[in-house]
Amino acid sequence: MTTGAYISATAHAVLILFLLFGGLLEWNRPPEVSVADVSVVTEEEFAALTRPETSPEVATDAVAPAAPPVEEAPPVTAPVEEAAPEVPEPAPQPEAAEADAPAAPLPEPAPQPETEVTETAPPVEAPPVADDRPEAPEEVAPAPAPRVAPEPAAPAPPQAEEAPVVVEETVPSPEPAEVVEEEQVAAAPPEATTEIVTEAEKPKELAPASSPRPKTRPERKPEPVRTAETPKPETPKPAAEPKPAAETPRDAVADALAAALAGDTAPEAPRAAPSGPPLTGGEREGFRVAVQECWVVDVGSQAANVTVTVGVEMNPDGTVAGGQVRQISASGGDGSAQRTAFEAARRAILRCQKGGYALPVEKYDQWRDIEMTFNPEGMRLK
Amino acid sequence: MSAKRILTAIFLALASVLPAQAAPLRIEITEGVIEPLPVAVAPFIAETPDARQYAADIAKVVGQNLVGTGLFREIPQTAFISQITNFDAGVQYADWKAINAQALVTGAVSVASDGRIVVKFRLFDVFSEAPLGDGLQFVGDAATWRRMAHKVSDQVYSRITGEGGYFDSRVVYVAESGPKDARQKRIAIMDYDGANVQFLTDAASIVLAPRFSPQGDRVIYTSYETGFPAIYELNVNTVTRRRLDVPIDGMTFAPRFAPDGQTVVYSLAEGGNTDIYTLDLRTGASRRLTSSPSIETAPSYSPDGSRIVFESDRSGTQQLYVMGTDGSNPQRISFGPGRYGTPVWSPRGDLIAFTKQNEGRFHIGVMRTDGSEERLLTASFLDEGPTWAPNGRVLMFTRESAGAEGAPALYSVDISGRNLKRVPLNGPASDPAWSPLLP
CATH class of the missing domain: 3.40.50.10070 (TolB, N-terminal domain)
Structure with missing residues (x-):
């Protein structure tokens, strides 16, 4: 009896001791030393590696002088047209307001002076915060956001302002080096989600267990960067020198280059374009994305039931010839909805062309005529 | 969609191979952005x-x-x-x-x-x-x-x-004042955005559910003036009112105009049973449309005047039904979980808005007129009584907060579920009804 009790007590004590301290053998193992290869680099190489990516200096040259002080339009003398056009009688207003025909027909808009007001890029570079975000779990539901776009964008972190969509006149800075630090306000692209989230679909909990983040950094359509911000004090190159294309992975640079090149080559536009190879998938996709970023769809409207096909003729510099967009066909919806859908498509093409779409000029023959079908079927409310 | 894309890609590839140089570059754009x-x-x-x-x-x-x-x-x-x-x-x-x-x-x-x-x-x-x-x-x-x-x-x-506007319109609603257990209620009218509030009735008796005529010149509502709920018609311009000639031995409520402006559809509760009736304002003749032993109420005409949507608990729970204007051929259209009520037909005719109660929350939602494509737009402690903007694009409804301090307020939401916001008013307000676009 006592022997059994001793054996049992001893065995239990050993077991308890093992459970308590047995693991220490594991813990006491010395930590592995991580070994990394190192190599010696020269100061120049190091500088080259760590040089901050700068925006294309060429943009400065191309853009800065082009923003003239607000130009006075040639005085418009309203040409008295032959006869006032019959204006459709608007809704009668018995007691409150009466609608009449306009006092005068709208005079022809003044011929636009050749202003080079560049479309400055509203959404400036996202702050690094956006880059370092961990991958979001696959099934994270999109959070409600004011903008719904194919590519999600996280809300701006508190310290960053959302990029102002309205950009003031670009003023060439006499001392670029001085402006830089002040002007470079961290700004994020407008917050966007991939689908409409109604109040009914929001989770009940006000505090989510995990913060939903976009899976990857959104691919934004790169746009020319504000010139006042581009020059950096440590940038060794003179402002006017364009970077070789190989060094500029970002499309912003390519855009700016294309814009600059286009500016140079515009006068000799009617060139004999070779009937070269077709556009690559990437070139085609880049163009498609550029247009869709400006295609604003009102999903609650009747126009969201309309698929419209439009045709444009392009200039070699990637702009729409004469700003003319013609409707080829439309299906779904009534006449008014089709007109609205066409106007939205036209706005998308004309608004996003800016200095010209980034299409390879050597393949101009391939994209001189473009037909674009705007199909909102996938966006419609369901 | 992916199949379509593949086909498009194949087509484009073929098109680019073909020697005909006249063939334009074809691009299909399927994803835009939704932003102001x-x-x-x-x-x-x-x-x-x-x-x-x-x-x-x-x-x-x-x-x-x-x-x-x-x-x-x-x-x-x-x-x-x-x-x-x-x-x-x-x-x-x-x-x-x-x-x-x-x-x-x-x-x-x-x-x-x-x-x-x-x-x-x-x-x-x-x-x-x-x-x-x-x-x-x-x-x-x-x-x-x-x-x-x-x-x-x-x-x-x-x-x-490309669609009609809704700014030059008005909304009637019930303006409330006083503590929650002794609320005073008045019919009030305002611009769609909450400006120019005017009261149409005094606070002597409880009033409910004002509804505009299709011309926007009259309002019908339920009043407890006699102690029992009865339907009154009020001229908005002269602020004169009259009691409608409906049976006085029961409780009449939930009135709504037909698109012709001369017929009113309403509910009559009699002996524990509630059914739907119509009243011809010219002849004063009433007609019974439903006759089941369950509760049928909240009728609303389709804009073409050919059908009526209403709520009924004949299946055991409160659901939505659509029937002919003579009460024929009722079809149930709501089948989701929870209870559905206060259906309103869109002025466009394409959607029906409703209140839904499910799992302790209230929602304002919309569905197709056959009950398909149900979408819930809001969720809160208490949302109810949607009304359509004249262009069928926006819904206004009552939202009441919880607790003793809770008070009703008017909210509006786009039918996409976006742009949910409160209508700025000074006091508590409930039961809005949107007018047509003013002439």
Whole structure:
């Protein structure tokens, strides 16, 4: 009896001791030393590696002088047209307001002076915060956001302002080096989600267990960067020198280059374009994305039931010839909805062309005529 | 969709291989963005010195109306590069493109010799460099300057969206005051945006569920004036009212006009059973449409006047049904979990809005008229009683907060579920009904 009790007590004590301290053998193992290869680099190489990516200096040259002080339009003398056009009688207003025909027909808009007001890029570079975000779990539901776009964008972190969509006149800075630090306000692209989230679909909990983040950094359509911000004090190159294309992975640079090149080559536009190879998938996709970023769809409207096909003729510099967009066909919806859908498509093409779409000029023959079908079927409310 | 893309890709590949150089490059765009359209509302020009205040006020209301839809974003005037100084001068499109304005509204206001004000406006599609429709002018009494601003806004809205506007409209509702257990209720009327509130009844008796006539000149509502609920018709312009000639031995409630304006559909509770009736206002004749032992109420006509949607618990739970205007062929259309009530047919005719109660929460939702494609737009402690904007694009409803301090308020939401916001009013308010667009 006592022997059994001793054996049992001893065995239990050993077991308890093992459970308590047995693991220490594991813990006491010395930590592995991580070994990394190192190599010696020269100061120049190091500088080259760590040089901050700068925006294309060429943009400065191309853009800065082009923003003239607000130009006075040639005085418009309203040409008295032959006869006032019959204006459709608007809704009668018995007691409150009466609608009449306009006092005068709208005079022809003044011929636009050749202003080079560049479309400055509203959404400036996202702050690094956006880059370092961990991958979001696959099934994270999109959070409600004011903008719904194919590519999600996280809300701006508190310290960053959302990029102002309205950009003031670009003023060439006499001392670029001085402006830089002040002007470079961290700004994020407008917050966007991939689908409409109604109040009914929001989770009940006000505090989510995990913060939903976009899976990857959104691919934004790169746009020319504000010139006042581009020059950096440590940038060794003179402002006017364009970077070789190989060094500029970002499309912003390519855009700016294309814009600059286009500016140079515009006068000799009617060139004999070779009937070269077709556009690559990437070139085609880049163009498609550029247009869709400006295609604003009102999903609650009747126009969201309309698929419209439009045709444009392009200039070699990637702009729409004469700003003319013609409707080829439309299906779904009534006449008014089709007109609205066409106007939205036209706005998308004309608004996003800016200095010209980034299409390879050597393949101009391939994209001189473009037909674009705007199909909102996938966006419609369901 | 992916199959379509593949087909498109194959087609494009084939097209590019073909020697015919005339073949255009074909691109299909299927994903756009949903975001407010940037609009510039230039300061309206005061063409006479005494019009300055009107010009400023009208331009402000136009901007507020457009932004309030959630479909537009107003570009601040401080960003403008060029100013509009002459209503008839040409527009420097490049200046407006530079600030990314997609539409530009210009206007001018003058005070005529008879004291009436004249409001002119033009709308421009900036990137197409062309006017969007003709310029228009409105003439009206100075006191109605807000309505003129709404009319301008309606024109701008409909020219850009291709749909009718809803700014020049009014809403009747029940204005509440006093503690929760002894609320006083009055019928009130306001502009769609909460301005110009006027009371149509006093607080002597409880009033419920005001509804506009299709012409917007009359309102019918339920009042407990005699101690029992009964239906009254009120002329909005003269503020005179009369009791409708319906059976007085039961409780009548939930009245609503038919699209012809001469028929009223309502519920009558008698001996524990509630059914739906119609009343011909010209002849005074009532007609019974349903006769089941369950509760049938909250009827609403389709805009073409051919069908009626209503709620019924004949299946055991409260659900939505659609029947002919003679009560024939009732079909259940709601099948989701929870209870459905207060259905309202959209003025467009394509959707039915409803209140849904499920898992302790209330929702405002919409579905197709056959019950398909149900979408819930809101969720809260208590949402109920949706009413449609005249263009069928926006819903207004009552939202009540929880607790002893809870009070009802009016909210509106776009049918996409976006742009949920409270209608700014001073006191508690419930049971809104939207008028048609004013003439």
